[in-house]
Amino acid sequence: MGKSSCSRKKEDLVCYAYDATARTYLPDAVVFPGNTEEISAILNLADSEGFFVIPRGSGSGMTGGSLAVSGGVILVMARFNRILEIDKGNLIAHVEPGVVTGHFHRAVERVGLFYPPDPSSSEFSSLGGNMAECAGGPRAVKYGVTRDYVLGLEAVLSTGEIIHTGVQTSKGVVGYDLTRLLIGSEGTLGIITKITLRLLPLPEDVKAMTAVFDKLDTAAEAVSEVIRRGIIPRTIEFMDNASIRCAESRLKIGLPVEAEALLLIEVDGKLQETETLINQLKTVCISSGATGIKIAESKEEIENLWKARKAISPALFQYAPDKINEDIVVPRSKIPDMVRKINSLKEETGLTMVSFGHAGDGNIHFNIMLDKKNKTELKKAEYAIDVLFDYTLELGGTISGEHGVGITKAAYIEKEIGSVELNLMKKIKKVFDPKGILNPGKIFPTL
């Protein structure tokens, strides 16, 4: 590895000190390895010298997974940017982790294939980051999440040893499932350097519609009704009033700013099938109380709807300088309960709260907008998160559907994971990384 591939200059370090949490931690150095052997050499050195190594994809993580919270070397995976093979006969692809997810989507779609996982960050997040966090996204309703599309991995252990896990086929049961142990481990068990992904044939047609509701509750009931009727759209996104206003102020595309809730529903399949499905959905939404239905008439119209949906998160800062962003999940049928709880918390605290997300799988992106310098607001926000997490778990949900634990949820992990289970996880961490040099300070409250 040449000298140009490593830097300790302040101006380089600050470029890799942030992520989407808006917290910053200056690393001691940043390196840009070009292949697996270089990473192995770096970890070998880290193992003997005892410095921390923090893998980093595109730095778009929501929970601090790629931050050097205790110093150390940031391993920037950007040079691992090759799609090595798209194998149409076997419906698989071999890729490097630095490939941007959206770029990969387009590459496989050009040859008639489909990679379903689509985190909202897909235009800038990388596949490796998606693996580390087990990214989800809107299409999970029908297609599941990242783990469901990973067949095998190459990874480098903290000792510098290179391992190969899993298989290249959809079946394979030889030994323990190290592949899915690495998926979602947030860079704490190994550095992923190669990925074998499962692909599907590209659906023939996609149709989208929006349904407007006077009440958030009614929208939530409509979602439950869709599932109860056995209809599985590929996405059922929802936006509350604050989200709609946010997106509209940014994009000016005529969103219904008076509505309390908007559902954005997409279906895919054969042409005949999407036609039938969208009509069924229209009927269900109307009978559930939708006050307006609009079926998108062109690809551009669908794209605009998604632009609106994806604009919400960055546009939220118009409400306040700081954002606390959670991605709780509740069983789909419990969404109405959760919506009521959020409304009561809003009233109780007087804080600006914005909810949107993947209603189809019960995954709600809940945001509190505040000024963190205002201690009263911060305290209220912390109280609200606490109540929200407890209620999420009471409803049978989880405190993170797709963002991971990182540093922002580490203090809460014991709410969800029992001490025996957490202890098993800590011991697994020790098996993979006995000296604790890989991405320290993440997931576990103390290690």
Added chain:
Amino acid sequence: MGKSSCSRKKEDLVCYAYDATARTYLPDAVVFPGNTEEISAILNLADSEGFFVIPRGSGSGMTGGSLAVSGGVILVMARFNRILEIDKGNLIAHVEPGVVTGHFHRAVERVGLFYPPDPSSSEFSSLGGNMAECAGGPRAVKYGVTRDYVLGLEAVLSTGEIIHTGVQTSKGVVGYDLTRLLIGSEGTLGIITKITLRLLPLPEDVKAMTAVFDKLDTAAEAVSEVIRRGIIPRTIEFMDNASIRCAESRLKIGLPVEAEALLLIEVDGKLQETETLINQLKTVCISSGATGIKIAESKEEIENLWKARKAISPALFQYAPDKINEDIVVPRSKIPDMVRKINSLKEETGLTMVSFGHAGDGNIHFNIMLDKKNKTELKKAEYAIDVLFDYTLELGGTISGEHGVGITKAAYIEKEIGSVELNLMKKIKKVFDPKGILNPGKIFPTL
């Protein structure tokens, strides 16, 4: 736990000394626990007294997973036979591990839902056994395998501690994926006592067809062509000539006993969709060289085809008293290569070899029929397996798609799993079961 729930009588022990490998190992005792707490108490005792505990579902395993190879107590899970809840609104079910898979299929289908994993043993194998082995089955082509439908587990550790893993929702990324670490761990990491499964809406229609081929090679090429055209049937099963004869001699339903290969293809979906798909498949098969196509005209006809398919494995003993049964997987496009290799091995050794299985995902059930008392035959068979496994791995495949390693493949695991990876697995085993009391002698060549 009452006295009636435990036995050391010889006549009871022999009932739990076998599985589908036809090897027998007499346990020291057999217990029939009725709830999680009883299992916890047994493991507590095992932990302090140092005896082995071997969990057992229906004893239909193909690799010896439920055999007491080193003595110990067989934990019969048959009393864990309740479907606790089928939750239509959230498309999930909570079940106990002793529920027979086929019984569960029918229970969810009665309320319009669908549990895709369908090992050929489904009429007698249990869901817990399916979890332990990560069972597959014909429908994996379209729907994936057991691990893709498990959301969460309750399990008892070797210390008697009870753990809860995973979530009840399709998304969930808090902490390491202990759920999928337990799935496929063959009872060596913990005893599964409760399972949360993901369900789908029941497909509206199912259609089936058979395609007859003069050459096995041509049939294999047809399978590849189906996938290349982006058609995903829910099953693509194949039978070679010996399998066809076997099934026909047993069932007498008019199977084409002169054909070198038969494909049994099933599609599902909306009525319009299955119509289109089956016609597309007919076209592809004919243009690939099928000499006869038959579309099943009734539910009974479909059922008969499956009876034929499922009759093969038990009917094989008409060829010889012993069977060596492997379930290799190769990338779908490599099936023709594997078929040629099997043919050449047949010629070289002169042994009776029968192949059938899940062509759609490259999963071939390869059987050598022999008399194990004939040392020459046995030696030839061992040579053939060795060559077959090496070639499977050379083609990018795996030596087990759904049967697991157990005792029969333990000697071969190092062909597929590297020493660093195997070492990680052994250390994980130590984390979960420090004293090595859970299902000893399985998976690892030596532990």
